[in-house]
Each structure stands twice: as C-alpha cells, then as structure tokens.
Amino acid sequence: MIRIVASNAARGLAVLALVLAGACAAPTAETAREGAAARPNILLVISDDIGVDVTSDISPGMIDGLLEQYGPHGLNHPQYQEIKGRPASTPNLTALAAGGMRFMQTWVQPFCANTRASILSGLYPVSTGVLDYTGYLSQNHRSFVRDLKEQGGYSTAMFGKWHMAGLVPANMAADAPRYPGMKPKEAGFDLFLGNLNGAPSTYHEYDYHVQDATTPANEYRTEQAPTRSLPGIAATTYAPVVKVADATQWITDREQQDPDKPWFVWLAFNVAHISENQRPSPMVVPDRDTLDEPSRREMESCGGKFGSREVGQCTDKQLMRAMTNSMDTVLGQLLRTIDTLDPNTYVIYIGDNGTWMFGQGREFIDNLYITRQGRGKGTAFESGTRVDLVVRGPRVPAGAVSNAVATGSDLFPTILQLAGLEVPATVPDREGKGMIALDGVSLTPALFEGAPQVRDADTGYILSETINPLQRNARQAGVRNARYKLVCDEEPTAARCRFYDVKADPLEEFPLDKPAACANYTNGQWQPAAPEWNFCRLQEVLAQKSFLAPKR
Numbered sequence: 001m002i003r004i005v006a007s008n009a010a011r012g013l014a015v016l017a018l019v020l021a022g023a024c025a026a027p028t029a030e031t032a033r034e035g036a037a038a039r040p041n042i043l044l045v046i047s048d049d050i051g052v053d054v055t056s057d058i059s060p061g062m063i064d065g066l067l068e069q070y071g072p073h074g075l076n077h078p079q080y081q082e083i084k085g086r087p088a089s090t091p092n093l094t095a096l097a098a099g100g101m102r103f104m105q106t107w108v109q110p111f112c113a114n115t116r117a118s119i120l121s122g123l124y125p126v127s128t129g130v131l132d133y134t135g136y137l138s139q140n141h142r143s144f145v146r147d148l149k150e151q152g153g154y155s156t157a158m159f160g161k162w163h164m165a166g167l168v169p170a171n172m173a174a175d176a177p178r179y180p181g182m183k184p185k186e187a188g189f190d191l192f193l194g195n196l197n198g199a200p201s202t203y204h205e206y207d208y209h210v211q212d213a214t215t216p217a218n219e220y221r222t223e224q225a226p227t228r229s230l231p232g233i234a235a236t237t238y239a240p241v242v243k244v245a246d247a248t249q250w251i252t253d254r255e256q257q258d259p260d261k262p263w264f265v266w267l268a269f270n271v272a273h274i275s276e277n278q279r280p281s282p283m284v285v286p287d288r289d290t291l292d293e294p295s296r297r298e299m300e301s302c303g304g305k306f307g308s309r310e311v312g313q314c315t316d317k318q319l320m321r322a323m324t325n326s327m328d329t330v331l332g333q334l335l336r337t338i339d340t341l342d343p344n345t346y347v348i349y350i351g352d353n354g355t356w357m358f359g360q361g362r363e364f365i366d367n368l369y370i371t372r373q374g375r376g377k378g379t380a381f382e383s384g385t386r387v388d389l390v391v392r393g394p395r396v397p398a399g400a401v402s403n404a405v406a407t408g409s410d411l412f413p414t415i416l417q418l419a420g421l422e423v424p425a426t427v428p429d430r431e432g433k434g435m436i437a438l439d440g441v442s443l444t445p446a447l448f449e450g451a452p453q454v455r456d457a458d459t460g461y462i463l464s465e466t467i468n469p470l471q472r473n474a475r476q477a478g479v480r481n482a483r484y485k486l487v488c489d490e491e492p493t494a495a496r497c498r499f500y501d502v503k504a505d506p507l508e509e510f511p512l513d514k515p516a517a518c519a520n521y522t523n524g525q526w527q528p529a530a531p532e533w534n535f536c537r538l539q540e541v542l543a544q545k546s547f548l549a550p551k552r
C-alpha cells in the first residue's frame with residue numbers, strides 16, 4: 001500500500017531549514033551530521049540523445065522568440081522559418097518544468113559516456129579520460145553517489161543505461177575483458193538494474209544486467225529482459241516501462257520499509273538512442289499504451305506497428321518524437337507516484353547530449369535549429385551539447401527560469417549540497433596518483449537565491465570536448481562563458497576555430513571576426529566588454545585546460 005508517512009512532514013520542515021542554510025554557504029560537516037535524518041530524496045533523470053529541439057515545448061515562447069530574433073525584423077536569416085518545426089509531445093516534462101526551475105543555458109558533453117562520466121565525477125572529459133562513447137571511467141575517481149551513501153546515509157539505486165564501464169561490441173573476442181571501467185556498485189549504488197552497454201540490442205529484447213546484494217562490486221550477472229507493467233500500461237519488456245516499473249517498486253519499498261531514510265535514484269533512459277542490432281530500422285515504434293493521443297495518431301498515419309521494429313513509412317523524425325513521448329509518459333507515472341509517496345523530493349531532469357544529426361540515414365532534428373548537418377550529437381555546437389535541465393523540489397520556485405551557464409559536471413556539487421553534504425574542493429585523478437580541482441560548480445545559488453550566474457560571467461567557463469569515432473576520430477572542443485563561445489577542431493588556433501556571440505546569435509549562424517593576435521589581451525589593452533578579449537580568453541582556456549592543450 002502506498003502511503004504518506006507522518007514523519008514526512010517533519011522531515012520536510014527540517015530539510016527546508018537545511019537547504020536554507022546550504023543556499024547561503026556550503027554545509028559544514030557538523031551541519032551535515034545534524035541534518036542526516038532530514039535529508040531530501042533525490043531523483044536524477046537522464047534522457048538519451050534528446051536535445052532542446054525535441055523538447056522545446058517545455059520552454060513556452062522560446063521558438064517564437066527565436067523566430068523574431070532571426071526573422072526580417074532581427075538578424076534577417078533567409079532560412080529563419082526552419083526554426084519552427086515539430087517537437088515531441090512532452091506534457092509531463094512540461095509540467096515538471098512549470099513546477100520548478102528551467103536552466104536555459106545548459107551544456108553537456110557531445111556523447112553519452114562523456115556526459116555521464118562528467119556528472120558522476122564532477123570533472124570535464126580532459127580529466128576523466130572519457131573522450132568518446134567507447135571510453136570508460138576509472139575506479140579511482142570519486143563518485144558523489146558514494147558520498148551520499150557513506151556520508152549522508154542514503155539508500156541508492158540505479159536503473160537503466162550505465163555506459164561508464166566501456167562497451168561490449170557484438171564482434172568482441174570471447175576472452176576480452178567485459179566492462180573494465182567503473183560499475184554502479186563501485187560508484188556507490190546499493191542496487192543496479194539495467195544495461196551496462198551504450199544501447200540495447202533492441203527495445204524489447206536486451207541483456208538485463210543486475211548488481212545486487214549477492215554480487216561483488218566489480219561483478220554483475222546477466223538475465224533476460226523481464227516483463228513489467230505500470231498503471232494503464234500492459235505487461236511488456238519494452239525498456240522504458242521496465243526501468244520505470246523497477247524504479248517505482250524500489251522507491252515504494254524504501255518509503256514503506258524505512259520512511260525516515262532518504263533515497264537517491266539515478267534513472268537513465270535509452271530512448272531515443274538508436275538500438276544496437278535492430279534491423280531494418282534501429283528505432284522502435286513504442287508500445288501503444290505508452291503514447292499519448294497525438295503521438296499514436298502520428299504513428300498510425302505513417303503505418304508503424306506499435307511495440308515493434310516494423311516502422312512502416314515512419315520517418316526518423318516521427319520515430320524520434322514517438323520515442324520521446326513514450327519516455328515522457330512513463331516518467332509521468334513515476335513522478336505521480338513520488339508526489340504521492342513523499343513530496344520532500346528533488347527531481348532533476350537533464351539530457352545527455354544533443355540530437356543525432358550526422359548522416360547514416362538518421363537525421364533527427366526537426367525543430368529549433370537552422371544549420372543542422374554536422375552539428376548534432378558528437379559535436380560541440382549548440383545542437384550537439386545544449387540540453388534541457390530542470391530542477392523541481394522544496395523551495396525551488398515554480399515556473400522559474402535561470403540563464404546561469406550550467407553543465408553536467410555541476411550536478412556533482414549541486415546534489416551534494418541538496419543533500420546537506422560538503423563539496424570537496426579536490427578529487428582524485430584518473431590514475432589515483434594525485435588530486436585535481438573539481439570542475440563542477442554548485443547551482444544552488446541560482447536555485448535558492450536567484451543568482452544570475454554561478455561562475456564569473458567573463459573569466460568563468462564551461463568545456464565540451466570529444467573525439468568522434470564516427471568522423472575518423474576527429475577532435476573538437478568548445479568553450480563558452482556567459483556570452484561568447486569558441487568551437488575548435490584539432491587545435492585551438494584561430495584558423496581552426498569558430499567564434500560566436502551566443503547571446504546575440506544562439507543558433508550559431510553568424511561567426512564573429514577573430515583578432516589577428518592576442519597581444520592586446522595579454523598586455524591589458526582589451527577589456528571583457530570587447531569581443532576580441534573574449535576570443536583570446538576562450539582560446540587561452542582551450543590551449544591550457546582542454547584535451548586540445550599541447551602534451552607536456
């Protein structure tokens with residue numbers, strides 16, 4: 001039986017006081033201990049390959065504002081009408097955003113593994129070493145989840161896609177090591193139910209990996225995809241339903257068995273990532289009862305067979321919308337359960353990278369952006385790295401919008417502060433031989449104090465960097481501050497870089513001129529108000545701080 005326990009009210013008041021204190025200053029060890037019995041629950045939801053273009057409905061007015069900005073009365077781009085396309089139907093994400101704060105300037109890394117490793121470790125790829133989707137996170141890194149468990153007394157569980165322990169391709173040799181990198185239990189999770197790989201074989205048939213009380217932290221077992229159901233959704237092996245059903249059951253059990261013990265859940269969907277082995281289409285027509293009426297009608301109109309790989313004449317863009325809507329539907333089920341069980345819960349939603357848009361018959365972007373080819377997932381352009389970030393929970397103002405520049409690494413310190421725990425200034429490096437500064441910066445000043453930025457608007461920066469195996473291992477890095485952005489290929493020289501004012505030109509259609517040299521930056525002749533100063537500052541960051549920096 002699902003119930004609201006009497007102690008939740010007291011726990012909610014206590015955590016509110018804790019967060020009020022934590023919003024002004026990082027909690028001390030003493031306040032962390034005092035608040036141990038009052039910590040909030042935290043749900044982190046990560047979607048897969050779903051950029052801002054797909055979910056633009058959660059930001060009312062954004063598309064119309066861009067049409068005005070790029071139309072005849074603004075920048076007068078000849079193709080400005082392409083901005084208004086077709087996003088997915090996302091009523092539950094839209095409601096989540098309306099109930100919390102939307103971060104409108106959020107970057108992550110260009111590929112799934114890069115971003116997940118950065119979230120878990122609080123570090124950029126240059127420090128994690130996870131620079132493409134084949135990389136893996138070293139066990140030497142510090143995980144914020146282990147801090148939640150060992151210092152905060154949290155129950156912890158991970159459901160869904162992991163993709164931080166390496167990949168196991170279908171043609172891998174039988175004696176090759178499987179998933180050598182950090183696995184969920186090594187990161188501090190009590191329970192893992194999901195898949196360690198980067199994509200499911202198909203959305204209805206896939207390996208179901210388990211780490212529970214019977215498995216050592218560095219081992220796992222493989223089971224067949226289980227059958228699960230949700231209210232109003234029939235029993236199925238369809239992966240999004242299984243993930244949410246597993247998470248719902250575990251959370252319900254925790255609330256019933258020990259309502260005063262806080263929990264943390266990492267829920268990572270595979271949708272709308274392509275499947276690994278499914279043919280002829282790597283996409284899927286979701287189960288009918290996971291779609292709302294507009295999405296069902298669209299699948300019927302193009303001849304897709306629900307709950308199958310038989311996509312009929314449905315385009316990649318139509319399937320993208322349907323898969324995103326199915327995620328939204330099942331996520332809504334979980335959110336309603338949590339709201340009934342314990343409102344003293346922070347819900348964080350973030351995408352793991354932008355939408356796929358680089359060939360192979362998979363051109364998924366159908367909204368928001370003008371130039372699309374070669375600019376989606378796998379690149380440091382906005383359409384490859386800009387995602388939605390929403391935070392809802394105690395004391396977060398409903399319907400709030402923040403333009404603070406944020407990145408996935410910021411969730412490490414943010415979640416620790418939400419839990420009333422100290423944020424480490426330094427963490428172990430990949431080799432475990434030294435300590436390095438944390439890259440992530442807590443977003444709590446924006447959440448609770450209305451701070452316009454959490455980094456210095458001029459000298460502060462966020463990085464997005466990757467190697468792209470799908471493009472002959474091309475190397476690319478992007479860096480931005482509050483207004484300007486630099487995207488560089490292979491090396492941070494002016495000839496290999498494009499420079500943008502992403503406030504005046506958020507779709508990166510009009511590159512700025514680059515200075516011939518940066519002497520006036522180093523001798524103080526240019527100031528931050530000058531675009532040239534910002535070019536030189538961002539070039540300096542890439543040349544010194546990114547993986548494009550020369551090897552020493």
